[in-house]
Amino acid sequence: MQLRHLRVPELIAAAGGDPWQADETIQSGSPGEIDELANAFHDAGVCMGETSDEFIEAKKRFEAAWDREDGAGHPINDSDEVNRATSSLHLDQEQFARIAVDLEGIAASLAETQKSSAEAIQSLEASLQQIDNSIENAIRQNGAQFDESDLAPLKNMAIQDVRDALSTIGTDRQRYAGDLMRLSASMQADGYTSDAIDNSDGDGVNATDTATKSAADYAAGQRAIDQALVSSGGATTPEMEAASARLRDYATITDPAAAPVAIRLAGERLDDFQTARKPPGSLPADPVLGADPQRRALVRGEWQRQLEQGSPWSPPMTPDEATAWMDRQEARARSDAIEKTITALENQGLAHDEATTIVDAASQGVPWSELAYGASVADPLSAIEKLDGALSSGRHSLPWETYSPEALKTVGNIGRGLGFAGSLLEVGVAVNDWQNGAPVGATFGGLAGSLGGGAAGGALAGFLGGWALGPGGAFVGTVVGGLTVGALGQQGGTALGANFDK
Amino acid sequence: MTSSPSADVLLAGGLALGLAGALLTMLTNRVRLQRRIYWVTWLLASPLMSLSLLDRGWTAVAVGMTACLVASLLYAYLRTSYIKVGGRIHTYTLFRNRPDDAGDVSHSEIGEVVPQDAYGNVLTAPKFWWTLVAIVLAAASVAVANGPTPATIGGALLVTAAAASTGYIDGHDAFPIARRQRVQLAVVTVAAVPLLLLPPVCYALAYSAGRRRR
Secondary structure, three states: OOOOOOOHHHHHHHHOOOHHHHHHHHHOOOHHHHHHHHHHHHHHOOOOHHHHHHHHHHHHHHHHHOOOOOOOOOOOOHHHHHHHHHHOOOOOHHHHHHHHHHHHHHHHHHHHHHHHHHHHHHHHHHHHHHHHHHHHHHHHHHOOOOOHHHHHHHHHHHHHHHHHHHHHHHHHHHHHHHHHHHHHHHHHHOOOOHHHHOOOOOOOOOHHHHHHHHHHHHHHOHHHHHHHHHHOOOOOOHHHHHHHHHHHHHHHHHOOOOOHHHHHHHHHHHHHHHHHOOOOOOOOOOOOOOOOHHHHHHHHHHHHHHHHHOEOOEOOOOHHHHHHHHHHHHHHHHHHHHHHHHHHHHHOOOOHHHHHHHHHHHHOOOOHHHHHHHOOOHHHHHHHOOOOOOOOOOOOOOHHHOOOHHHHHHHHHHHHHHHHHHHHHHHHHHHHHHHOOOOHHHHHHHHHHHHHHHHHHHHHHHHHHHHHHOHHHHHHHHHHHHHHHHHHHHHHHHHHHHHHHO | OOOOHHHHHHHHHHHHHHHHHHHHHHOOOOHHHHHHHHHHHHHHHHHHHHHOOHHHOHHHHHHHHHHHHHHHHHHHHHHOOOOEEOOEEOOOOOOOOOOOOOOOOOHHHHOOOOOOOOEOOOEOHHHHHHHHHHHHHHHHHHHHHHOOOHHHHHHHHHHHHHHHHHHHHHHHOOOOHHHHOHHHHHHHHHHOHHHOOHHHHHHHHHHHHHHHHO
């Protein structure tokens, strides 16, 4: 592209973003490397039935989109990675096969994104060249230099083209980021973290860079305090141990010889520490799990400590084992929530691809309401929020807070019978009390208040808890609200009924 | 007055029947069957429990029968989908208002309609606000009957928290005040006088806070 009158930096500034830079980030990914790693996992696994079909399908997508040019080149040692998965992670052959499908899915999605991004840039450059040529021709025909006002309409067209390209590439990147997040969570749920493809996935985010940033934040504030505490001597306190652990993590991240996995895990711990100290609700909630990051970090910090200490049912873990264990649990919850949402959308009549696209976008933080409006599928999406279980406006609970849909149904089934028996028992007790001389108004007023209050409180607190905390909150709200308002209803009913006894 | 041994046997028999019926409903997921078990159980247990009051005369038996009838209807309406008249289910919560045996059927296939101003898939706006009225009345009754006891304070705080949470959600989700349930809001306000008007005041404050957080 040879532009004589249009200036790219000006167009970028006016458009509000740089499509060439966005494309460069995407093109830095290496789908060929990821595909080869997928092949290695595929060869090491046992691929049958549906898994085999999914792999072939993803492979076809990859082959159709890949331009046989990889990005900056971060070669992955496939056999080392397979060996690590076998010896350290102890994955079985079925897990290998499932991971191969996920890796091939990432390779295919990245190749497709690279292709569409390259096409968008190609089309943009052709259009800009055409506009630039038009300006040149006009100047030549008129034989005079155009002033700025003459050029403005053509420049505006060029700016709009840059905006369009930015939007197209942005949408593609968002879709890819959704795929990457979903498939990475799925692999992590199987016990495999995708550190090996971190430099090849073209998402512009690198775990080591993230950890380095966490270490820099820590060094800017807390590090000196921790150092002073550890050096102060005296009896070892829990605070001192925690400070010492943070200094150890900082040393790991800043050690050039440290393994990337160790750096990532140490970075996660330091990040949890810093996030836990932020005000609750000050950070945007996780779009999939719905957790407040500050609270999540607090919970993770506590679990980290407990897992390292061990318990009667779980032997002590190393810091890295504990962090990796928590990551895996979260990934399972994330993967589970995504899969359930996709299934629910399919139940609402959406095609699998359509459902997956919507969930990918939602998992990137696009509000359900906007998605519903934009995709003109408001009815199924609004219906989703009414479904029992793990779906409620994208809010979900962490594994240690989760009441699965099956658990809720089981609890509901038991509760139904117990509630029926309980209500009958309450009538029996009231009858017996009255028979033994209790006043009729207070007795039966209390009975009605208790029966009504329990249900009313359960419904009220269930809705409030569900709105604030998702299904877990709804469940706890229903139980606690039922009990407390039931007691209040009984007292209120007794007081009201007693008026009839006077 | 104490009950006679025969009265105790009748009462225990009624309760045992009820317990057996309750256990039976736990063994099936078929709503139609559960509904039959529920009503048959009450039909059998109610006379037994009521007859245990025969020592106090037939009027007492009638009061017992009425109590059983009211309790069975109240429970069925509030907590189950067992009241079905003319093919139509009458129930308190929205999520229970589904056709029988629709547990595994998706919502779109059922064609379920939830009003725009409903509180989630739990209660319609009028029912939600009548529920608030009921619990504010209960808390106010406790306050009037008992004075400033821990139960009064606990009840007042409970309904105030419920009203404030409701206000915040209404404001945050851009609904009009009380989702246009003006009669219920007026009753809540009057009923909350013994509670120092805390529930409606906190509702209003939280509503404003919710609007600002949007």
